[in-house]
Amino acid sequence: MMYDSIWDKQHEECGVIGIFDKTLDIPRYLYWGLFALQHRGQESGGIALTDGHDIHTYRGMGLISTVFEKGVPEDLGGHIGIGHVRYSTTGSNNPRNIQPLAVYSSFGQIALAHNGNLTNTRELREELDASGVTFQTTMDTELIVNLISRSRQNTIVERIKESMNRIQGAFSIVAMTKDRLYGIRDAYGFRPLCIGRTTTGGWVIASETCGLDALGATFVRDVQPGEVVEISEDGVKSYFYGKADRKQVCSFEYIYFARPDSVIDGQDIYQARLNMGKEMWNETQYDADLVISVPDSGNTAAIGYSMASGIPFNHGLIKNRYMGRTFIKPNQKERELAVRMKLNVVKSVVQGKRIVMVDDSIVRGTTSGIICKMLREAGAREVYMCVSAPPIMYSCFYGIDTSVRKELIASALSVEEIRKYIGVDKLHFISIDGLCRAIPGIPKEDLCLACFNNDYPTDIPVTNEEGEKYALE
Numbered sequence: 001m002m003y004d005s006i007w008d009k010q011h012e013e014c015g016v017i018g019i020f021d022k023t024l025d026i027p028r029y030l031y032w033g034l035f036a037l038q039h040r041g042q043e044s045g046g047i048a049l050t051d052g053h054d055i056h057t058y059r060g061m062g063l064i065s066t067v068f069e070k071g072v073p074e075d076l077g078g079h080i081g082i083g084h085v086r087y088s089t090t091g092s093n094n095p096r097n098i099q100p101l102a103v104y105s106s107f108g109q110i111a112l113a114h115n116g117n118l119t120n121t122r123e124l125r126e127e128l129d130a131s132g133v134t135f136q137t138t139m140d141t142e143l144i145v146n147l148i149s150r151s152r153q154n155t156i157v158e159r160i161k162e163s164m165n166r167i168q169g170a171f172s173i174v175a176m177t178k179d180r181l182y183g184i185r186d187a188y189g190f191r192p193l194c195i196g197r198t199t200t201g202g203w204v205i206a207s208e209t210c211g212l213d214a215l216g217a218t219f220v221r222d223v224q225p226g227e228v229v230e231i232s233e234d235g236v237k238s239y240f241y242g243k244a245d246r247k248q249v250c251s252f253e254y255i256y257f258a259r260p261d262s263v264i265d266g267q268d269i270y271q272a273r274l275n276m277g278k279e280m281w282n283e284t285q286y287d288a289d290l291v292i293s294v295p296d297s298g299n300t301a302a303i304g305y306s307m308a309s310g311i312p313f314n315h316g317l318i319k320n321r322y323m324g325r326t327f328i329k330p331n332q333k334e335r336e337l338a339v340r341m342k343l344n345v346v347k348s349v350v351q352g353k354r355i356v357m358v359d360d361s362i363v364r365g366t367t368s369g370i371i372c373k374m375l376r377e378a379g380a381r382e383v384y385m386c387v388s389a390p391p392i393m394y395s396c397f398y399g400i401d402t403s404v405r406k407e408l409i410a411s412a413l414s415v416e417e418i419r420k421y422i423g424v425d426k427l428h429f430i431s432i433d434g435l436c437r438a439i440p441g442i443p444k445e446d447l448c449l450a451c452f453n454n455d456y457p458t459d460i461p462v463t464n465e466e467g468e469k470y471a472l473e
């Protein structure tokens with residue numbers, strides 16, 4: 001059995017990319033684009049390409065470097081392709097559930113890749129089951145492909161629009177036929193999706209701007225919530241299928257998921273994380289000798305704390321760069337060893353110091369507890385911890401597999417109880433207002449904060465008493 005990180009999955013995503021360009025070697029460019037988006041999903045990945053007649057897929061388990069270890073398929077002469085890196089949310093991590101999905105339908109072949117998670121999976125699955133539809137995967141994504149291919153509308157755009165109005169939840173999608181590329185974003189805009197131009201006059205659609213940068217493409221604009229973008233020989237056309245009562249961009253993209261060198265919906269991620277550090281300084285004013293981060297996810301907020309406070313930043317923890325994300329889950333006894341293998345303390349930096357340690361989040365509290373112990377063993381005098389996510393008290397249903405509720409430490413314990421549990425001298429979580437101030441490019445009312453404040457913008461699926469979500473298997 002495969003596990004996704006040393007503590008089970010918690011906070012990954014999926015990444016999508018699509019390219020329409022007549023001159024580029026599409027498979028190679030998809031490969032590079034997916035490499036740049038690898039942080040969004042490490043379980044499996046793949047690409048779909050057209051040779052102008054058929055759509056072919058190349059997919060596999062693991063990192064993109066593993067999927068293409070025998071090389072990238074030679075250019076088939078087509079000019080459209082899409083790609084996906086997966087972190088499973090609905091449908092387990094196995095070879096059956098790799099994206100992109102490609103099917104034959106009455107209007108020809110279609111391939112599709114999805115970032116996000118649907119919240120009406122059960123209802124749709126039951127409805128399609130009842131009408132005799134059979135499924136090859138257990139992913140929510142297959143429902144989307146099914147709805148589009150079963151639609152009786154005349155054009156593909158109309159089929160897509162009709163299908164998007166049937167699905168609920170979070171979805172940023174790239175899709176292709178043999179002569180068209182599509183980018184689709186749900187009406188709340190939970191997950192990012194942007195459009196860029198290649199140097200050769202083609203188009204790229206990607207989850208994050210770092211995917212455009214990797215291809216030398218120039219950012220044009222974000223796909224708007226509720227928008228369907230169609231790219232063909234005739235250029236780019238934009239359609240809207242619906243409008244939500246409010247925009248709800250995932251605040252966790254800014255805290256953790258997205259790469260710091262990306263810009264999402266006009267907000268630079270790096271600057272937002274620096275601001276989070278500054279807000280945490282304003283909220284704590286800790287008297288300390290040193291600021292350190294839990295690398296890599298805490299780096300930028302730690303620098304922000306240091307810049308605002310004037311307390312020097314230094315590397316007190318070093319991350320083993322060869323530690324893969326796919327890792328055999330250690331048992332409870334081995335967990336400490338697993339953290340020690342991933343992170344080690346630089347004794348000469350921390351010895352005798354009062355330290356502000358910055359990380360992006362506390363989920364189960366395991367990592368920070370072990371790190372605190374390591375810092376003390378190395379001679380740190382005091383450990384104050386600052387966390388750039390507010391306490392995660394509620395599950396996410398929109399594409400991030402935060403744990404079931406009962407496993408979220410902040411759903412059961414108060415901040416003071418968590419402080420004692422992880423063993424730090426002081427503990428501070430950024431306030432929700434501080435977090436929103438740190439993301440000035442997005443108005444507070446346009447940010448999803450549901451895992452912090454229980455304000456889910458959509459209906460959420462029914463869970464069992466343990467807070468476990470409905471699964472298709």
Ligand SMILES: O=P(O)(O)OC[C@H]1O[C@H](OP(=O)(O)OP(=O)(O)O)[C@H](O)[C@@H]1O
Pocket residue numbers: 005007010011294295296297359360361362363364365366367368
């Ligand atoms: O409270 P816990 O349940 O221990 O989880 C919290 C930790 O998990 C994440 O890091 P992770 O090690 O998963 O990956 P990263 O290297 O991408 O930060 C997160 O950045 C925290 O450091």
Ligand SMILES: NC(=O)CC[C@H](N)C(=O)O
Pocket residue numbers: 012013014015086087088089090091114115116117118139140141399400
């Ligand atoms: N993390 C994601 O965006 C997952 C996409 C889709 N729900 C899947 O499980 O494959």
Ligand code: SF4
Pocket residue numbers: 190249250251252253395396397398399400448449450451452
């Ligand atoms: S619930 Fe949390 S992780 Fe999920 S979309 Fe909303 S802010 Fe993001």
Ligand SMILES: [Mg+2]
Pocket residue numbers: 294295296297298359360
């Ligand atoms: Mg981390």
